[in-house]
Amino acid sequence: MRSGESTVTTYRQAVEQLSVAQKPGRGAPPYSRWINRRLGRWIAAGAHLAGRTPNQVTMISAALSLAGILIVALVRPQWWTGLVVAALLVLGYAFDAADGQLARLRGGGSAAGEWLDHVVDATKICLLHSAVLISFFRFSDLPHAMLLVPLGYEAVSSVFFFTFILVEKLRKSAGRQAHRGNEAGSGLVQTALAAPTDYGLLCLVFVVFGWTPVFATLYTAMFAAHGLVLLVALARWWRELSAGGHSS
Template identity: 50%
Template structure:
């Protein structure tokens, strides 16, 4: 592997400050914690000559290892810490791959495809792992098993809808919903934090206490389901406006 040395670690880190995605719609943990952690990891990956796809692969290893532990290892406080650590590192690396691509001069269609496929798989698999764990180890009513099933559907639909929103804007030439460098409300980021994948990762600190985990997890599911119900109406109207803007309303 050829080591890339054009920039020092500090120089790469500084340059990455100006290679960030828009903060519009980003919940608090993802915006204020995960992107910063990803920036550090991206600068480190740049220094050792890693490619964005390699960073994506390492991210997947951490995340899928955590999912396997959720599904296969009986709940215990130490297990919850291990799961959380694996998920948090995996999520930070997920933020690093795109930043590394931008630092290297731009990503590729194949890299974007790989990143989205890995994300789509983890979003569903994590909740299905909770379903398996709850069935085997949690003292819950059978009806509660509908919660991780429902969360799987909500998470998958939300992820797909957000990707489709971006795809449709690109296809119609609408571009981003906000100009680069625009300021976005920190208050809104805090208000939508229940939808934050990073918060879900941290929730697994309570995995060793199934009753507590069940309550917190159910609350997150309810908040995500409510957010999705409202967001789908908004996104549908925005898609309709794309038709109007290109003179093809129907």
């Protein structure tokens, strides 16, 4: 057994240990903060007792998400397709939250595991919006200009994901990550402002995927809000890193 690895033997012990070891939620988007991390905790506890590894959990997450994405791209929207897609995406996201928690429960993750997790996340973002574009093109009577929405959403989501991961790495290398996590307050304002970037909320939007006009309206609103948050975040991160002495 590796040093620091958990010796819990019951599901309840695993959940309790994960609750104590939970990453700070300050400023995280609402669904991710209050729902998905809890779902991930339950899954991680069960996976630990079943002897699963974090990488195996990551691949289950990828498979569930891919199944939902394929339905979006290949199946004509109906009332039930949205429910199935949303369920698969939500489950995939919950398993995505579980792999890191399982790694902590087992005594720590690996660089390869973190890399795999980020690769799956980046791929999932690109494929999901590409699938929406394909569905709009194949199955809907929406104006052709609507095809620009998933194309733009893919760009905004990918840029946000990359820059967020990068700024976290730069903070860590500058020794400022701990200070950020210990800021006073619960971060409820930041959580509310981060809602448009919440992948979990986007998953729930797919519940109405079978009603194309309704879905297109909500999807476009999420895209516009996400784009606005990206612009604000880029300006904030640039000021922060410039003040910290980073330069290209």
